Amino acid sequence: MFDSPDKLLLGLATGVVFGFLLQKGRVAKFPVIVGQFLLRDWTVAKIMGTAVVVGGIGVYALVAA
Numbered sequence: 001m002f003d004s005p006d007k008l009l010l011g012l013a014t015g016v017v018f019g020f021l022l023q024k025g026r027v028a029k030f031p032v033i034v035g036q037f038l039l040r041d042w043t044v045a046k047i048m049g050t051a052v053v054v055g056g057i058g059v060y061a062l063v064a065a
Contacts, residue, residue, distance in 0.1 A: 022047075 035041025
């Protein structure tokens with residue numbers, strides 16, 4: 001029913017690191033999110049685009065391996 005505790009801890013650690021990096025990148029700040037909705041601040045879009053590109057490269061490398 002549930003995954004092994006190792007997988008759950010890995011998911012928790014990944015989430016904590018991801019949240020920490022979002023805080024360090026100041027993406028989770030209220031003015032940044034409001035600016036994104038008002039199409040004035042593109043920080044969130046740039047970070048998400050970068051994540052898509054890095055993930056795409058990672059998937060391509062894993063498939064090639």
